[in-house]
Amino acid sequence: MVSMNAALCDVVYTNLVYQQLWTETEIINFEDVPIVCGKPSHRLTNDDNDNDADASNSEDIPSDGKEYVYPILMHQYKNSGFSMKSLDHIFSRLPDMIKRLTLGIVNDDGTVVYYFIYKGLRKPKKN
Amino acid sequence: MEYRESFTKAMSEKAKIYLVGSNLEDGDGDDASSVVPVLYDVDDIAKIREHGVAGVLIGTLGGAPQQNVFLGVPLRLMMEEALWLVEVGHAVFRHVMGQDLIKSLKGLDGEKLQKFKDDRANDVAQQLEWKRANFLRKMKTLRGASDVAVPSDVINERDEQLMKQSIFIETKDTSAVIEPSLNDQTIDQRKICEQILRQNEKLRLNYKVYKKLREMGYFMSPGARFGGRYVAYPGDPLRYHSHLTVQDARSKDEEIDLLNMINGARLGTSVKKTWVLPGINENGDAEFYSVEWAGFG
């Protein structure tokens, strides 16, 4: 199980560094929760809300520009077993300053897709 | 007596929500899902909007919804909205129609029906008697005492016919023989809420989510168009864009369908809404996670 997690982290790590071109990327274990942490090659969204009249979202944005990616495996033909409890568990292990988790979903079609998860309610970003 | 009056007054100040559809009293099935809460009174509709419930105007032309963009009353509510309004005390449930009506007809015994018939015949006879007396009085005045050739107490057949035709039968707003099973003053509002919730597990979970969001100030609309249970607006939908597509509530250990989540978050990106996953924790409280596409990958 542990080695499977490690293999999964490797897939996401390689994808982030060599497809998404992230920098300062490393794998950190927050107890039993492995996280791939790093800096995107450019700002991901325009969520540096300095100009936004309503800055209620800006507190969620990592100040050091780092993102925290939790890898999960998604099979076309198997259940994931991933629930809100799993999310609670991951967030409980992360330092409080981390408001935004990124799910790195490793599909069995060879792609990795990334989704932001916030605890609580979050306004949509401007398009 | 005084108490009765003030009670009636208090009731009338609350918005009246009519439950239309099936039968609430046969407890076990999934019946609450086929009961539709609607409002007919425009003042009531304005009232509940002030309390953060917008509802959907559905009009009475069920078969021709596209006839007009702006439909009229009734206003249809989601069951969650109706429950919340009643529970908080902004509204009351009024009688249930539908199967209750049929049930009440079945219970109609001969005695009751006979009484109705007798009453009606009585009413007709009384009116006829009164009309006859009037007619004769008029005749007498018209002819005076001079004309003795025609007996003053005889009415010819034609006049009798005309009199019968002019008899007025009152049409009442409510049935004279059927008593609505949920009568305004007699029904226990809390009991109906419990009944509705007891019948539907999914509604029970979703109601917790609705209540929490409503109390945070959100307006909710049905969310099927955007792939959710609700669309949540930060204020009145006429003034604000919606921010969130809220999914069906679930227990926290229920598995998340990742493909569905990817779907929802993708759709959310294109319609500018966050995809919200609500869960009910051990204490029965609603908690939320918000999901959006990260913008890469």
Next chain:
Amino acid sequence: MLISLACLVTIYEDRGRQVLTMSKRSHRNQLQYKHALPIEAQPVPSVWKHPFQAFSWILDWAMRWSETRIIDVKINQLGQILVCDQWQMKYLWEHGFFGTGQLSRSEPNWQARTMSRLQLNDADRINLEHVTDVRRRQRLEFKKLRAEFEAKKLEMRQKGIVDEQFIEQERLFLKNQRDKELAFEKDSMQIRDEDLRLIEGKSVIQLESLQLMPVEAIFLSYAVPVLKITLQQLMVSLVLEPKSFQDIKKLIHQYVAYHHYRSKGWCVRSGIKFGCEYLLYRRGPPFQHAEYGIMVLDANQSNDYTWYSSAARVVGGAKKQFVLCYVEQLIPEDDLMELWKQSKYDELFRNFKIHELLYKRWVAGKNRD
């Protein structure tokens, strides 16, 4: 699409090279992707000059026939089915668009892309992924500047100032930004430490493998047997010890649907990006966009309206038709399970039937035609 084409043209003009025209490109595609499946028909010569020629042709044909299983696959502990050999990766991509490059959007072109990013060669091939990336970044920059202007405007309005000049300035500036997007500047690429690890002489090491979806692997081992792994070995590695039919049901259903569309001549690829199971291409990704998004369902399955509506909207939003593909089981599950246990896959697959439904969102006010 128009914009990205404009970008392509600009790049080519900037480089002082021949402008790539659409027709040339499609001609090149026709040549490169002339085989729709990993099967190459051997033309029979129209004239036999010598009996020996016939003999050699038959020998050649027989050799090829005996050698169809040519692709090595590796299944790692995550269950990923990988093709690592450079030539084999290319072969599977060019013969029916099988698999996805693990570090690419679809075609395994990471190595070439990286070499061009690190400016290790002057690749003639322009790189669509890079274009999309830069465009996405420019778009963000544009939005940020627009937001700044909006904030200033709001501030001025609150102070009661109406500055026509400012508004005009804003308009011009934003227009400029837009034009810049079209002009597409190749941003200077700095080499990261991470990249240095890759460089080997004048090239970069190959980090990328081609990953096959389980259903693709089954197809390439069963219907068009080119993988060296046998169907049975493959099945066992996909589902180790199924306890009941439920454990294999989804895989079988997915495969039955996949096989159905492949055998009808469609190029079938993963639909995860659009929240469905498969995308159908008439020929393949380089030729045109996918026309259909397929959702595979059990024939008895019924979801609530919200589910259909959101799935259909994502697929419909990408200008694809949404198809519900219902898989019906013709014999009881226990019997299907028995066939699996005996590795009678042929018979197993035969006991399913496909029903299809095209689902379209229809709005009375908008769809009057």
